[in-house]
Amino acid sequence: MAGVLEGVDQRTKLAGHNRFELLLFKLASRQRFGINVFKVQEVIQCPPLTQIPNSHSVICGVAHLRGKTIPVLDLSMAIGMRPLSREEGAYVIVTEYNRSIQGFMVGSVDRIINIGWEQVKAPPTGAGRESYLTAVTNVEGELIEVIDVEKVMKEVIGGREEAAAETIDASVSGKNDHILVVDDSSVARNQVKRVCEQIAIECTTLKDGLEAWEHLTQLLAEGVNIQDRYAMIISDVEMPRMDGYTLATKIKSDPAMRDIYLILHTSLSGVFNTAMVQKVGANEFLAKFDPDSLLAAIQKQLRTHHSV
Known part of the structure; x- marks a missing residue:
């Protein structure tokens, strides 16, 4: 995966044309999920993690990357699926959301696709993990689910909701x-x-x-x-x-x-x-x-x- 994000900075030309690139990955099942490439800094194999006492159950620990300490979240657990095993070659997608850097542990990383936002639809209504989806799209006959990361971040990390x-x-x-x-x-x-x-x-x-x-x-x-x-x-x-x-x-x-x-x-x-x-x-x-x-x-x- 070292080169999967090569040239991301050049992809900004897609913005403004109702198009974007989606990084596809899997969690603890065969279902594929997606995240916007613009939010991704890098994809790495899961590094050694330092446990944090009394942290949220979804936080696997913290990783030390390039002089920074970032929390790593089990994205599978965060949306109600079974936990991922670090012994099975898990990956970490390092992202920047809402002014903070964090890693999301995933089971495997697939590829990047280029699609139009008009191909992306609102998620189906219902119970279960649908409440953690912000959108869905169809790729080669398969439904790709786009996770509402802001919901995950709010539930796991929290933050102030009102202005002072x-x-x-x-x-x-x-x-x-x-x-x-x-x-x-x-x-x-x-x-x-x-x-x-x-x-x-x-x-x-x-x-x-x-x-x-x-x-x-x-x-x-x-x-x-x-x-x-x-x-x-x-x-x-x-x-x-x-x-x-x-x-x-x-x-x-x-x-x-x-x-x-x-x-x-x-x-x-x-x-x-x-x-x-x-x-x-x-x-x-x-x-x-x-x-x-x-x-x-x-x-x-x-x-x-x-x-x-």
Whole structure:
């Protein structure tokens, strides 16, 4: 697997064209899962791990890689499947999510595929591990399941859900503002909604870029002024059917929508995001999930919105 991620930095050209690359892997069964290559730093065979007393049962230990100590999570256990055996040649996918670096232990790593977001669908409804899926796609007749890593991270590692009280600006509250939140992760949608509730701001939440685009165009067809309806749009980047970059491009290309303030709020990281924000015309890029930074961005735009 040493060369499987070779040239990942050059793959950023796919972003903004509603396409991405998915690293396929298996856990404790024959089912194949996927993770966006942009979130992957490297894939290695499971290194020696140091146990952490009283840690979450899903955390196998910590690994020491290139001068850093990172937690390694058993991704199979995290989504309710049987634990992986390190004696069976397990791999670790080293990723950067939500401003932190961690490793996910997997049973085996397959390959990278290049697909369009329009080929990615919302997961089926039901019980069991479906609650840990953010999307599914079909590859060569096989259903590939994309795990909601934000849900896993929240359950295992946790983190603060609300902005600090001292960061709240009461002057922006209670002015009947409305924000459109677009994200395929229910965890992420609820996190944004919770921050908005701290300043009494109402949210409409939608699950992907296509749903958001259809909602906005329907409002226009009804004669609604988008800026009168929404003070801003906060959108994820990775979403089934239509990604956030494509949604941003379509919004900013439409004369009736282009003045709406648009924040791309994503667990994706890397220098390319700044360039992509400029390319697609979004107003701001914000890395998930820091409630204080999110609240500051929201309040800053609300002050501008009120002054118009």
